[in-house]
């Protein structure tokens with residue numbers, strides 16, 4: 218395992234040095250390539266898994282890309298990002314947002330022209346059961362407008378959709394006191410005061426909110442008192458107990474330091490004009506060329522206040538990279554949560570927890586900072602999951618268009634190997650600009666698949682023949698050969714995978730307690746999508762709600778569960794924050810294929826305790842409380858309408 222302190226043996230250190238030397242040697246040749254147009258499909262070597270290269274390695278532009286690639290179009294000459302539809306195929310996801318009552322709400326962020334980067338990166342989603350009735354509710358972060366900032370117009374509200382247990386939701390944000398009314402980006406769920414009720418941290422351009430759950434359907438913003446407001450541009454935060462004192466601490470990435478008094482106008486000298494171009498067209502400036510906003514780690518003092526320990530802990534982001542999404546998770550299986558951060562158009566961070574209040578920056582030697590070409594990519598969203606079922610969590614990130622989306626395979630002692638091209642899953646992703654992403658087992662066969670939420674940042678792409686589009690369809694890779702192969706699932710007309718939307722944040726979870734993992738998408742200047750998982754498989758599943766004991770965070774964030782069924786051992790983690798500026802269902806979910814019983818469950822609690830348990834049944838949720846065993850999951854009965862609807866929805870041919 219990778220360990221902070223005694224990090225790497227001489228061999229791997231030499232290997233890292235050789236890799237850097239090789240990257241430096243390659244730089245001049247990449248520069249030379251960019252001077253010419255490559256007309257054949259040969260292009261650069263990247264495992265042969267890429268579309269035709271037009272120019273390569275062009276450093277111009279505000280965002281990291283792999284070069285300029287020939288447009289990929291469907292038979293009707295539509296860009297593949299907004300086309301490629303098929304009439305027949307498996308019906309896997311259906312957008313039920315309208316029926317569910319979510320489309321009464323609308324996301325707004327700046328103007329449709331997207332003159333500034335502040336208007337372009339979108340907002341997140343949280344899935345949490347804020348009223349502890351056993352059903353996941355939905356928090357949708359909203360943006361704002363320059364007029365609202367000036368006070369000359371009302372601010373758009375965030376939504377808190379209460380789950381009515383009948384397939385519908387009701388927006389109660391106003392009553393709950395969580396409309397935010399600031400220029401919102403991210404949201405993380407965590408019970409920071411261990412009272413058994415989930416709290417919310419909402420990140421903004423401007424001061425952030427810490428919404429404490431009052432147990433009566435309302436929240437109070439205690440960010441000022443807690444000392445966690447910050448004040449410029451914060452993004453995808455995460456809760457995690459990095460020092461093992463049983464209380465959740467808070468990490469907040471910073472993106473760009475945005476100055477309203479010195480707006481980065483395209484064509485001005487504000488950012489340097491090369492950073493205000495994409496494929497030589499003039500577009501908004503950034504993030505490259507703009508000053509980055511640093512990251513912050515807040516230690517939870519246990520008395521309602523937090524202390525900024527970023528410097529001491531070694532996670533202050535001195536390089537000022539453009540941080541988007543952070544997640545605490547145990548990468549090297551030493552029982553301590555590590556910290557993963559995606560950075561836009563700059564190297565990603567991976568900090569290994571030393572166990573003494575500090576972190577070891579393993580970004581480069583772990584293999585997560587750069588892709589296999591030694592190139593930084595535009596890291597947006599972050600998927601975390603063990604797609605090989607070998608007990609180690611792997612990482613996958615969303616990146617820009619004209620680039621592929623990297624899969625980082627966790628090799629334990631060997632660190633991460635980025636292997637998208639070798640798996641054949643690089644090429645189809647080049648035209649797409651991916652934000653939210655997650656490993657989900659949509660068909661419950663026991664193998665984690667990959668879902669991608671897409672949409673371009675530049676409205677101008679629709680005026681060009683670049684083979685990409687502003688609104689884009691999602692992508693779903695099905696894990697077909699135990700992680701050795703993935704198959705891109707077809708966008709069947711009328712289904713969620715064929716829906717062309719300006720996607721950004723998304724959260725993944727089981728909204729209907731039916732064992733299927735749904736996706737709630739927050740699209741730019743748009744209504745939400747609720748992609749209900751209607752996969753026709755008949756596989757079995759188990760869901761778990763974990764409750765930590767006295768020495769663990771009460772919501773068990775940081776716990777790892779290993780479940781064995783049908784001869785297959787799987788891992789799931791209780792996480793806060795992730796996807797893209799979002800927070801997923803915190804209940805570990807296991808698809809178990811045709812197995813009709815669970816052989817064993819092993820819970821590694823944040824306290825360090827390890828418990829082995831058995832489950833009496835499958836196809837349902839159980840509660841596991843640290844030191845107290847397994848009990849049934851209490852949830853309010855679904856209404857008759859909900860039951861009827863569920864039956865109908867499981868037959869999408871209706």
Ligand SMILES: [Ca+2]
Nearest residue numbers: 346350352354
């Ligand atoms: Ca609820």
Ligand SMILES: [Ca+2]
Nearest residue numbers: 408412414416
């Ligand atoms: Ca709480």
Ligand SMILES: [Ca+2]
Nearest residue numbers: 458460462464
């Ligand atoms: Ca702590």
Ligand SMILES: [Ca+2]
Nearest residue numbers: 658660662664
């Ligand atoms: Ca699967």
